[in-house]
Amino acid sequence: xxxxxxxxxxxxxxxxxxxxxxxxxxxxxxxxxxxxxxxxxxxxxxxxxxxxxxxxxxxxxxxxxxxxxxxxxxxxxxxxxxxxxxxxxxxxxxxxxxxxxxxxxxxxxxxxxxxxxxxxxxxxxxxxxxxxxxxxxxxxxxxxxxxxxxxxxxxxxxxxxxxxxxxxxxxxxxxxxxxxxxxxxxxxxxxxxxxxxxxxxxxxxxxxxxxxxxxxxxxxxxxxxxxxxxxxxxxxxxxxxxxxxxxxxxxxxxxxxxxxxxxxxxxxxxxxxxxxxxxxxxxxxxxxxxxxxxxxxxxxxxxxxxxxxxxxxxxxxxxxxxxxxxxxxxxxxxxxxxxxxxxxx
Amino acid sequence: xxxxxxxxxxxxxxxxxxxxxxxxxxxxxxxxxxxxxxxxxxxxxxxxxxxxxxxxxxxxxxxxxxxxxxxxxxxxxxxxxxxxxxxxxxxxxxxxxxxxxxxxxxxxxxxxxxxxxxxxxxxxxxxxxxxxxxxxxxxxxxxxxxxxxxxxxxxxxxxxxxxxxxxxxxxxxxxxxxxxxxxxxxxxxxxxxxxxxxxxxxxxxxxxxxxxxxxxxxxxxxxxxxxxxxxxxxxxxxxxxxxxxxxxxxxxxxxxxxxxxxxxxxxxxxxxxxxxxxxxxxxxxxxxxxxxxxxxxxxxxxxxxxxxxxxxxxxxxxxxxxxx
Numbered sequence: 001x002x003x004x005x006x007x008x009x010x011x012x013x014x015x016x017x018x019x020x021x022x023x024x025x026x027x028x029x030x031x032x033x034x035x036x037x038x039x040x041x042x043x044x045x046x047x048x049x050x051x052x053x054x055x056x057x058x059x060x061x062x063x064x065x066x067x068x069x070x071x072x073x074x075x076x077x078x079x080x081x082x083x084x085x086x087x088x089x090x091x092x093x094x095x096x097x098x099x100x101x102x103x104x105x106x107x108x109x110x111x112x113x114x115x116x117x118x119x120x121x122x123x124x125x126x127x128x129x130x131x132x133x134x135x136x137x138x139x140x141x142x143x144x145x146x147x148x149x150x151x152x153x154x155x156x157x158x159x160x161x162x163x164x165x166x167x168x169x170x171x172x173x174x175x176x177x178x179x180x181x182x183x184x185x186x187x188x189x190x191x192x193x194x195x196x197x198x199x200x201x202x203x204x205x206x207x208x209x210x211x212x213x214x215x216x217x218x219x220x221x222x223x224x225x226x227x228x229x230x231x232x233x234x235x236x237x238x239x240x241x242x243x244x245x246x247x248x249x250x251x252x253x254x255x256x257x258x259x260x261x262x263x264x265x266x267x268x269x270x271x272x273x274x275x276x277x278x279x280x281x282x283x284x285x286x287x288x289x290x291x292x293x294x295x296x297x298x299x300x301x302x303x304x305x306x307x308x309x310x311x312x313x314x315x316x317x318x319x320x321x322x323x324x325x326x327x328x329x330x331x332x333x334x335x336x337x338x339x340x341x342x343x344x345x
Numbered sequence: 346x347x348x349x350x351x352x353x354x355x356x357x358x359x360x361x362x363x364x365x366x367x368x369x370x371x372x373x374x375x376x377x378x379x380x381x382x383x384x385x386x387x388x389x390x391x392x393x394x395x396x397x398x399x400x401x402x403x404x405x406x407x408x409x410x411x412x413x414x415x416x417x418x419x420x421x422x423x424x425x426x427x428x429x430x431x432x433x434x435x436x437x438x439x440x441x442x443x444x445x446x447x448x449x450x451x452x453x454x455x456x457x458x459x460x461x462x463x464x465x466x467x468x469x470x471x472x473x474x475x476x477x478x479x480x481x482x483x484x485x486x487x488x489x490x491x492x493x494x495x496x497x498x499x500x501x502x503x504x505x506x507x508x509x510x511x512x513x514x515x516x517x518x519x520x521x522x523x524x525x526x527x528x529x530x531x532x533x534x535x536x537x538x539x540x541x542x543x544x545x546x547x548x549x550x551x552x553x554x555x556x557x558x559x560x561x562x563x564x565x566x567x568x569x570x571x572x573x574x575x576x577x578x579x580x581x582x583x584x585x586x587x588x589x590x591x592x593x594x595x596x597x598x599x600x601x602x603x604x605x606x607x608x609x610x611x612x613x614x615x616x617x618x619x620x621x622x623x624x625x626x627x628x629x630x631x632x633x634x635x636x637x638x639x640x641x642x643x644x645x646x647x648x649x650x651x652x653x654x655x656x657x658x659x660x661x662x663x664x665x666x667x668x669x
Binding site for chain 2: 128
């Protein structure tokens, strides 16, 4: 898709003519590609830093990296406002950063510091940034899907125009909570945008072996809501699909299901040796379909970005992550003296 | 002061709180037009309308997930799970989500949800509609656990649960629904974590909960005929647990008995026994004795269910044998 639009409203009119109600997205990969490039680079560098710290024995526990999937987090979160809600997954670093989290505070959480988002009680799988509307990553597959329904119910009842984006993976689409969540959201026409990040494997189980009917998006029809399959490695395509879905939710049109096809380059978690897929498959996605390289290539080719801008964005992302890591390392460790502190109000 | 049934006290207590807090919402199966399968929500739809008293599909995970998500974002919720057995269907939300979110996020959020659910045996419903599962919830950090035995406690503890910022699982006992009691006029608010001495005595402490409270009281009357003066404690809440009330009583009587509907293994009485053994060991004149349901799924047939659940006879016999 090649867009020659001059502003977000025009971009929006392409997909849903005449119904734009005026809540501007926070970033615009079509007309301001630099901001979305920076966001995706920040996610990539953050996760590469996490991976390196882990391999050097400086970071412990587990982690689930979304390297290769950045266009989904950015394409969707670009269309939101601070204060819109997201619910995330075990693979949530990208969503969290794209929705406005501070990388230093996130890194501090991963490094078990008292200054982390959860003061060391959460770790990688439970980062929440409630102030910005991020209701939390979740260690249970599909665990946040019904919670998203409730966040949307409260917004509908209070009468705000906030929307809730519910991120989940292809694996979660086969959990019972997926069905209960989509059904109830449509029964009550709640402002939820369901974003399936289909990275094609639930741990080792490929989607074609796990998913009857073959398509998650097609399941939307069963709930009477719009469903769309999107190239999840094309940040502009994700953004446009999300704009339409967010706008529908904001204006009282109810939920939408987006299935963004993408690919994770790393294993499911640190213990995964990728025995269920070929190195050729991983390299094909990494070398030929990488969402960041594709976006850079396209923007440089059509003149929206210069090589100098790209180089500057890359070094800025590296520098900002270096600073985040060193600031996080310098922070005080999580404090055992307050072990029981947050269990009850 | 008005006499209310236990089931009417539920609707009475909910109405009190829904009038106070115009944001408060109810979610559950068959709670609106039908008034609840145990008729505990009769009249609420008429008073508060279908937006605030919401029938849901038969989707227990969605009920509790929606309750939690709404509560985290500004709308406190009373959610009903029709039978407590069905908590197993949505236990991810109970055990992994609402109980842990506050802690896992370093206190960034509160989850002011009350999960009301019909608990306990005696109705001949069989093993999937009769369990007492308050111990399932007691063992999960982050939850509070309440199980009232009288109409006035229903109203007051419901108010305390709703006003509590933490998730509370509120067990209403099926076999107490028709029982009656006085409820004070005006706003009734109680406190979580306070047990009640419902009968004073000096020879033995009997610790009971919910439907086992009236049985323990009847047993105490029978024991008195034999010259045994039993003190009966209604725990009312398991979390927070009023250990002080238990230990003070045991220090006085020197003997402790628990009466539980939970199956034997890991019923709440085991925790009480452990606390008493640890904290009041030198005050005891004999072992702590648990009177429980055997470790079986509950049967439907009257003769079998009556044998399984602690009866007045079993309480009397057990206390007498152990005091001899």
